[in-house]
Each structure stands twice: as structure tokens, then as C-alpha cells.
Amino acid sequence: MLTYYAEVFSSLPDTISLPTLREYESRIDEVCWLVCKKHYLHREHIVFSDSCVYKLFRIFCLLADLVPESSQVFQVLLAAPEVGNVAAQLVASLGLEWDAPDFDALSSAIRAFRFSTFLAVLESKYSGSGMVEQEGLEEAVQDMYQTFLHDVIKKPTELTYFKSQDEKELCGSIALNTMCWVDSCQSSPKDKVQRFVLNTNDRSFELAAPDHRRVQSRLQWLSALQIAISHSGGSNGYQRGQVLRRRQQRVAELSRITEENRRRSSQIQDMELTKAQLQQEKMARVAAEHQARELEAVHREEEKRLQELEDMKMKLEKLLEEETQAKRDEEIVRNLQARVLREEWEKRDELEKLQEEQRVLLDMEREKRIEFEWKQREKELHLQEAEGRLKQLEEERLQLDRELNAARDKITISERSKEVLEARLRVMEPQVREPDRVRRALSFMPSTKERPASLQTRYNSLRRTSDDK
Structure with missing residues (x-):
């Protein structure tokens, strides 16, 4: 990648005027912005307008450092002091109060900022929290843009x-x-x-x-x-010179800290080495003293062991006599134990027979209990079926009662209609010229004594069944 950039800019002359150099720089930033702006313009909680984001992007590119990740890959990161400088200037332009301890706490957690992080920090913490109008924000960003990019006031x-x-x-x-x-x-x-x-x-x-x-x-x-x-x-502006000076100071400070850590680490290693050597010498001296004490203890232990061997010989002779007597006693005890063991085996056989008889009785009792439980469950099932059938018959009887009542109501209504119709016919009889037609009409009406025989028969049979149960 660096070789490619070298080939691209190799056609430029060695000496370029400052306005031309600024123009080239602006065009390069615009190309970079076109490539990566889609990653920064679409975000949540937008505070800065697109033009402000572009200006902050150019400020970031001016102040940031190239940090290598590998031989061909670099990251563009902005150091925490540079972020504090930009944030402090933004806060001052907005007329707000700069909280240095808060930013120090933030910078202790984040040493270097990507542009997305840099933009999020400015929008969330140092843009007035919605209390500043958009025009004020744009004016403050424009002031910073003019200061850093165009060297306003200190323009060279x-x-x-x-x-x-x-x-x-x-x-x-x-x-x-x-x-x-x-x-x-x-x-x-x-x-x-x-x-x-x-x-x-x-x-x-x-x-x-x-x-x-x-x-x-x-x-x-x-x-x-x-x-x-x-x-x-010169060919560099004041702000760029300041950026370069601060960058050199950071590099020098980092080198100083690295050298200090290396020197301190070397001193610690030397101290550890000296301490280890002293510890080894001390351990060697202690080991020599311990070995001398061990040799003396071994000598005393050998003398003590000889005396113990003499005592042990006498004890063994005594024990041999006791062992002979013990063997005779042991033979007597073994015979007694054999007799007791035979008696125990006989008792054990009797006990096993009793246990077998009890097991047989328990199995028979268990089978009887299982059979009884099965019969009990069968009876309960029959009882549940009978109760269900009884409930069903009761529901059918109630249904038939309702149907019979409905039939009775219809018969009553029919009888009333018949009476009304007969009364009307009696009133209209002198005027009717066709008496046979009236008689035929009357023949279609049910008599007062008629009722559905099938419904009555079914109702009586259900009543008898319910009474029997």
C-alpha cells in the first residue's frame, strides 16, 4: 500500500507552494470521505450535521497518527491528548465549562480513538446535551475547522x-x-x-x-x-507544526517511558538475580549444616539401634516361649470355635427355611391382594359405567319431559285455536253457502282428546326405568 502511494505521488515536484499543497490535501480528504462517509453518517442520536461531520473528519485526519498493525495494514488513531484539545476548544466555543477530570477518566480507559469513537464522544459528552442550537454547533465546528485546517489568526x-x-x-x-x-x-x-x-x-x-x-x-x-x-x-502551517511537535513529544515521551521501563526491568532482573544467588548461597550453607546434623544424628541413631537390637533379642527369646504356649492355647480355642461354628450353621439353615416359608406366604398374600385390588377396580369401573348410564337416562328423561311439555303446549294452543275457529264458523254459518267445505276444513283439525302416542309411551317407559333404579 505504501509503495502504491509512493508511485501515485512520485510525479509531484519536490517544492510545492503552500496553497497548492493545501488544495491537494483537501482533495485527498474529499476522496477519503467519499469512501468511508457511509459508515459515519448513518448513526443513532445524531447531533452534528453532515457538513460538521466532514469537517470533524478532516480535523481528525490532520491530528491523527498512523499506527501499524502489520507490515501492510495501518490504523488511523487519534491520541487522547489531541481529543482533549479538540473537545476543550469545542466546549469553549459553545460557552460551556470544560470538565478536565471527567476527560482524564475517559482517556485513562481509552488511550487512542478511532473516528467513530471520537465522533460519539463529542456528540454524547461535549455538544451541550441538546441545550445548544444547531447553528451554534455549526459555528463552533466551523471555528475549529478554520483554526486547524486553515490556520485562521495564525495563518502563515x-x-x-x-x-x-x-x-x-x-x-x-x-x-x-x-x-x-x-x-x-x-x-x-x-x-x-x-x-x-x-x-x-x-x-x-x-x-x-x-x-x-x-x-x-x-x-x-x-x-x-x-x-x-x-x-x-515554511511549507507547513502553524497548526500542522503544532501537531507535529505534539506528535514528536508523544513519541519522545513514549520512548522515555519505554526506556525507563526497560531500565527498571533490568534493575529488577539484576536485583532478582542477586537475590537468587544470595538465596542459593544461604540454602547451600543451611544444607551443609543440616547434613552435619544429620550425620551426627545418624551416628547416635546407630548406637541406639545396637542397644535396641540387644533388647530385641531378649524380647524375641521371651516371645518365642510365649508363642509356643500361645499355639497350644490357639489349638484349644480353634476346636471350640469349630464346634460353635457348626452350631451356628445349623441355626442358619433353620432360619433360612423359616425365611423361605415366610416368603412363600408373603407371595401368596401379595397375589391375593393384587387379585382383590383388580376385582375392586373392576367393580368401581362397573359402578362408574352404571352411574354414567343412569345420568344419561336421567338426561333423556328430562329431555322427554321437555318434549312432552312442548307437545302439551302445542295441543293446548291447537285446542284454543280450534275453539276460536269454531266460534267464528258458528258466527259465519248463516252466510256460508257451501257447508260441505266447512266440514272438510274442520276434519283436518285435531280433536281435543288427541296427543302424540309415541311421546307418551316413551315418557312412561323412562319413568318406569327411573323408578326401578
Whole structure:
């Protein structure tokens, strides 16, 4: 990858003007932004606009370092002090209070920031927490962008001046080089501005800036212009020079810490080695003393063992006599034990017979109990079936009662209708010319004594069945 970049930029001349160098840098950043912006614009809890994110991306690229992961892979990481510098400037531009201990706690956990982490930290902790308007955020980011990318105020090539503080009417720009110098002017106590003279090769310019702190403000302007003039001849701007200086300081500090750790580790290793040698010598001396004590103890132990052997010989002779007597006693006891053992075996056989008889009785009792339980369950099943059948017959009887009542109601209604119809026929009989037709109509009506025979028969049979049960 580095070889590819070397081939791409090999056609550029060795000396390039600062505006051209800035133009190339801007185009490279734009290409990089086009490649990776999709990873940063689509995120949760968006605070900065897309243009602000692009400006923060360019600031990040300016201040970040290339950290190698392998021979061909690098990571772009921003050191924690640089993040603190950008965050502090953003907080100051928004008129908020910078919390240095809080950022120190954060930087102790995160030593180097990727751009996504850098953007998330600025949006979540140092953007006003929703209390700052979008215009204020954009203005603060624009100020940082102008400061870091375009070296505003400490710009090494030119000084732009305006008629008023709103910076709407541009008066012109003054080209700066190493031949320029700046002088202070006497200001009256009534003046509300600080006056100073900027001398160039062509002419001198008397400029005025708002006075807020009198002498301190004048010294800041003079110092800023002198710094801008001193950096006007180089190919790097003031901010880039500061970034390079801080980067070199970080590298030097890292080298110092590494060397200090190496030296301390070497001292610790030497101390450990010396301590180990002393410990070995001490252990050797202790081992020699211990060995001498062991030899003396062995000598005493041998003398003691000889005496014990003499005593043991006498004891063995005595024990031999006792053992002979014990064998005779043991023979007597063994005979007694054999007789007792035979008696125990006989008792054991009797006990096993009794146990076998008890086991047979228990098996028979268990079989009887199982048979009884089976019969009991069978009876319970028959009883449940009978109860179910009884419940079903009861439901059928209730259903038939309802049907019989309904039939009776229909018969009653029919009888009433018949009576009404007969009354109407009696009233209309003198006027009817066809009596036979009336008689035929009446023949279709059921008599008062009729009722469904099948329903009555079924009802009576169910009542008898229920009564029997």
C-alpha cells in the first residue's frame, strides 16, 4: 500500500507552494470521505450535521497518527491528548465549562480513538446535551475547522482584515513573509481598541482590534502575528507544526517511558538475580549444616539401634516361649470355635427355611391382594359405567319431559285455536253457502282428546326405568 502511494505521488515536484499543497490535501480528504462517509453518517442520536461531520473528519485526519498493525495494514488513531484539545476548544466555543477530570477518566480507559469513537464522544459528552442550537454547533465546528485546517489568526501566508467585527465587508488581505515585522502603537486611554502596525516590504498597515483585556490583548495580537510571520516561510502551517511537535513529544515521551521501563526491568532482573544467588548461597550453607546434623544424628541413631537390637533379642527369646504356649492355647480355642461354628450353621439353615416359608406366604398374600385390588377396580369401573348410564337416562328423561311439555303446549294452543275457529264458523254459518267445505276444513283439525302416542309411551317407559333404579 505504501509503495502504491509512493508511485501515485512520485510525479509531484519536490517544492510545492503552500496553497497548492493545501488544495491537494483537501482533495485527498474529499476522496477519503467519499469512501468511508457511509459508515459515519448513518448513526443513532445524531447531533452534528453532515457538513460538521466532514469537517470533524478532516480535523481528525490532520491530528491523527498512523499506527501499524502489520507490515501492510495501518490504523488511523487519534491520541487522547489531541481529543482533549479538540473537545476543550469545542466546549469553549459553545460557552460551556470544560470538565478536565471527567476527560482524564475517559482517556485513562481509552488511550487512542478511532473516528467513530471520537465522533460519539463529542456528540454524547461535549455538544451541550441538546441545550445548544444547531447553528451554534455549526459555528463552533466551523471555528475549529478554520483554526486547524486553515490556520485562521495564525495563518502563515496572509492576514485578512475587515471593516467591522461581523466580518461581512472584506477590506483586503496582507501577504505575510519572513521580511515582515509588527510594532505596537501608543493608544489613548479612551480608545476601545488596540492599535498596532504591520510592516511589509511594500507598505505599513495600522490595524485595530477590539480591546478586552488591554495589555494582555495587545501582547496576544503581537505574539500571534510574530508566530504567523515566523511560520510564513515554511511549507507547513502553524497548526500542522503544532501537531507535529505534539506528535514528536508523544513519541519522545513514549520512548522515555519505554526506556525507563526497560531500565527498571533490568534493575529488577539484576536485583532478582542477586537475590537468587544470595538465596542459593544461604540454602547451600543451611544444607551443609543440616547434613552435619544429620550425620551426627545418624551416628547416635546407630548406637541406639545396637542397644535396641540387644533388647530385641531378649524380647524375641521371651516371645518365642510365649508363642509356643500361645499355639497350644490357639489349638484349644480353634476346636471350640469349630464346634460353635457348626452350631451356628445349623441355626442358619433353620432360619433360612423359616425365611423361605415366610416368603412363600408373603407371595401368596401379595397375589391375593393384587387379585382383590383388580376385582375392586373392576367393580368401581362397573359402578362408574352404571352411574354414567343412569345420568344419561336421567338426561333423556328430562329431555322427554321437555318434549312432552312442548307437545302439551302445542295441543293446548291447537285446542284454543280450534275453539276460536269454531266460534267464528258458528258466527259465519248463516252466510256460508257451501257447508260441505266447512266440514272438510274442520276434519283436518285435531280433536281435543288427541296427543302424540309415541311421546307418551316413551315418557312412561323412562319413568318406569327411573323408578326401578
